[in-house]
């Protein structure tokens with residue numbers, strides 16, 4: 793009895809109590825995203841986003857970022873270019889609504905929500921909603937073997953960029969070597 797009670801309590805505590813609503817349906821937040829909801833104070837003010845210059849954007853897509861992130865990214869990309877490294881951004885700011893739309897599109901093709909959320913953050917959990925995250929043009933995890941990635945591993949921290957979902961034991965989310973987040977310039 794006591795053991796049953798303890799195990800029931802343990803299961804309750806271990807499961808994530810967070811839910812996320814997609815297309816009016818509430819889904820439990822998978823374990824790997826549990827506790828990782830973006831703080832509301834970090835969500836970008838849409839009216840203050842600035843456009844990334846076209847030479848750093850994939851094709852002619854309009855990519856918007858929080859101003860300090862844009863400035864740091866441009867400065868980093870200019871320096872990288874001197875080392876013959878071309879930094880091209882595929883995705884920057886995305887609204888919560890757009891994140892929901894991305895998931896809904898995948899649900900509509902018959903994909904399972906658990907599988908979708910392995911690769912795509914639930915709405916409210918994506919760093920892209922802060923305007924401080926970028927996805928660089930990549931070809932899957934092969935990107936991790938590219939000179940761009942090796943350059944970033946060496947230099948990005950000095951420009952205030954960190955790899956949010958690295959390939960190590962501290963990370964419960966699928967490895968995304970192309971995803972970088974602007975944490976701010978380190979103190980000199």
Ligand SMILES: [Zn+2]
Nearest residue numbers: 925926927971
């Ligand atoms: Zn990303």
